[in-house]
Amino acid sequence: METVDLINALRRMAPETGGLPCLRCGHEHGCSVHGCAVIKEAADRLEKRYRGARGHCKPVIAVAPDGSWTRYVSIKEAARIVGVNPAQISTACVTGQRCAGQYWKKEEG
Numbered sequence: 001m002e003t004v005d006l007i008n009a010l011r012r013m014a015p016e017t018g019g020l021p022c023l024r025c026g027h028e029h030g031c032s033v034h035g036c037a038v039i040k041e042a043a044d045r046l047e048k049r050y051r052g053a054r055g056h057c058k059p060v061i062a063v064a065p066d067g068s069w070t071r072y073v074s075i076k077e078a079a080r081i082v083g084v085n086p087a088q089i090s091t092a093c094v095t096g097q098r099c100a101g102q103y104w105k106k107e108e109g
Helices: 003-013 037-054 075-082 086-095
Strands: 060-063 069-072 103-106
Touching: 003 037, 003 069, 060 075, 069 075, 075 086, 086 103
Parallel strands: none
Antiparallel strands: 060 069, 060 103
């Protein structure tokens, strides 16, 4: 598993409040409606280190027609995972058109 795959997996797991039992780590008083703070913090720290090693990557969000979304560390990694050219995702971010069946936007901040 590559670092970016691990980051994306942690991001998908973090908001789970019903599917994952609280591990009672003591960081919070039970997992909140926002999901596991420990998993979110691990993803944030791992992504920060990954970005530092690779320069300034800009996270991108893919929004499916049903409203669900997936956050990717960079346009390049998103393109690799969904099997398209990075320029196609970059263009979709600007034009608002679909690419690979999803709408794309660059993460703010």
